[in-house]
Amino acid sequence: MTTELTTPTDGRPDRHPDRRPDRRPATRPHYAWIVAAVSLLVLVGSAGFRSAPGLMMGAWNSQFGWSHATIGIAVSVNLVLYGLTAPFAAALMDRFGVRLVTVCALLTISVGSGLTVLMTRPWQLILCWGFLVGLGSGSMAGAFATTISGRWFRARQGLVLGVLTAGGATGNLIFLPVLSWLVQNEGWKAAVMVVSLCATAVSVPVLLLMRERPADLGLLPYGARPGEPDAEAVGGDRALSRTLRVLREAVRVRQFWLLAGSFSICGATTVGVVGTHFIPAAHDHGMPETTAASLLALIGVFDVIGTVASGWLTDRIDSRRLLLVYYALRGLSLVLLPQLFAGSVKPPFLAFVIFYGLDWVATVPPTVALCRRQFGADAPIVFGWVLACHQLGGAIAATAAGALRDHYGNYDLAWDGAGGLCALAVLLCLGLRGRPAATVPPGAPAAR
Template sequence: MPNQQFSKQLIYMLIGSAIILALSLGVRHGFGLYLVPISDSFGWGHHIFSLAIAMQNLIWGAAQPFTGAIADKYGTKKVVIAGGVLYSIGLVLMAFSSTSLLLNLSMGLIIGLALSATSFTVLLSAVGRAAPPEKRSMVMGIASAAGSFGQFIMLPSTLLLLKNIGWSSALLVSAFAVAFIIPLAWLLKTPSSTAPKALDQQNLTFKQVLTIAKNHKPFWWLSLGFLVCGFQVVFLGVHLPGYLIDHGFDATTGTVFLALVGLFNIVGTYGAGWLGDRFSKPRLLMLLYGLRGIAIIAFLLLPLSIFTVYSFGIIMGLLWLSTVPLTNGIVANMFGVKYLSMLSGIVFFTHQIGSFFGGWLGGVNHDLAGNYNMIWLACLLLSVFGVLIHLFVNEEAVIHD
């Protein structure tokens, strides 16, 4: 009977986490489609929108360890409810942002804080605590895949809204959709059968855990590796639609590219979680970053066409957020699950530093040079760095469950 109860509650958590991630990340991944219409509407260069999206990623990352610590102490449900409220408010304000200051306040600060409470770190940590250790990576992969399904569904919907009702009204509709995160948060109840296990972990304080993490070098190598992921996915997510428009394609091509990324990332994240329970996670991360670099080289060298754009979307989808269940799984193996939200949040902060520079420098490069050449080069060099840095990462337990 306890096993039945555990399975039922874990399924509820997975369903709740899946839909929340689909809404939160689905809307967030659509922000790249707003770059051109909002910039054209106010006569801005791409750097203004790029700075706001970069600030969003930086604030998201900076807030994540604190949001994670609150979730670890007071529960995931309360944090997600607060995030859902902030997300809706931020989207409404963004719909009326006619100055760079308002855009940074809404899309940058408010939505950045909201994402720290409604995205991977908090939700994957919750399902990770609820799952048995031998299934942890796979369960995280399932939840991660849901965020990708949200990207697949929400991107075409966002484009349809942009074409039919304009960018401002599209944001109001998104705000209404995101508000459903609030009632969904009630599904995030940790299975009672796993609670004692988490609480019986070594009786360490937040400060003691942070000290242990600070002195554990593989933890910091892992964090630096995640910076590569942030830079690459935000550059591509925000700027590839604009890059394609520069080369004569319409907005639909960029939307289909991002939708394909979302669709095939369902396979990629689930597959990464499944493989992470069976093989070395650091070695899998090395493979992922290496394949990303090869895919980028092929995309840049081959003649640009619908076929190469969509093929690139499929390949990058398989590699897109496959890093997330593997990286969080390594943190869980190193330090256990009691403070997983906080520690994963620290690793995620470096991801968001990369995201800041990938989003912002993409716009700066475009406005100064009229192209993205330097950022493409940076993506390639960072792929090499991502492969090399994970040579120094291991999954050895420092704190046991």
């Protein structure tokens, strides 16, 4: 039986010749867009847990007497496992399929967040929110968006990746005001149950609509030409051995360390400090937690705009230059933040929210593009390891910021330190200059 793809006279990829002819209208969208839509729903629906500890820090402190540092440790465990799971998730998706891995991840998040209603000790928070939610979220980390955009798209890869990356911000936009209202009016247990139920609900469209590869439907990736090799095709390596092999090859490449170092600073200055401590820091200055949560959600609004725009720019501008601009502007905004906090929302503080939101995860599309350029078919796994460094940086910052708050009574040193780290990220990105390496074909060693 032949499996060769053919191209009809209208230029669209045809289905396999030995299957029933494709009688769809010519205006029907490529199935890649359906897969992208389902992926976006998954990322939106599973995003509610990300800022939940910041919302519940005050409630847990009041009910259990846990310090900011203690809660920060649970967040740090979550971020570390999120990061360490990410590189293996890409290989697991290759071996067992995106659909199975994603559904299992969503259910793990649901169980982990749901069980927190029974906790009475800090170790139980670490087990549920740290280990279970961390493992589940890591399985759908950057590997998920990178795998989907790489398998299903040749054209518009940067744009699609930007939209999927912004899905988490969209989730925060939707969940934060709701969860904040629930915490204030119904208690924190109602809020975590909403997170649990939503993570379960979005697994249904994954089961019904997700497909592994375009070839499963007799299609080429969106924008691909007939005869073009599958850039995401992989060998038959076992998931664990392949992930470790890719790491061994990547650590011999200078660009890997520069990307990993700069991206770890990205994690420290986003999920580590701002994502975890923005709400309690604003509350320290007299701002109601519901108002602070709404502002964090507003950051999510502009994060969507900034990340999608970054994906669009990544298709057109040198990714290294984009990273230089993003880190420099982020550092400047964080250094100014301690002077902007107040009991009410004033124009300078609103300007920070807009400015910082545009920059929140705008670093992801250019970082992924540089991984693809350097590591070719192994890029999803390499980016998984880079993302592990991102989460490790976030984990260290989450605990450190909480400890600084407990010791000094405010977060000022945390914000100043985050700004200084962004300056270091600029220096690391300067080291990325030079002629980009050619894309590595599947199975070939990475360029050095």
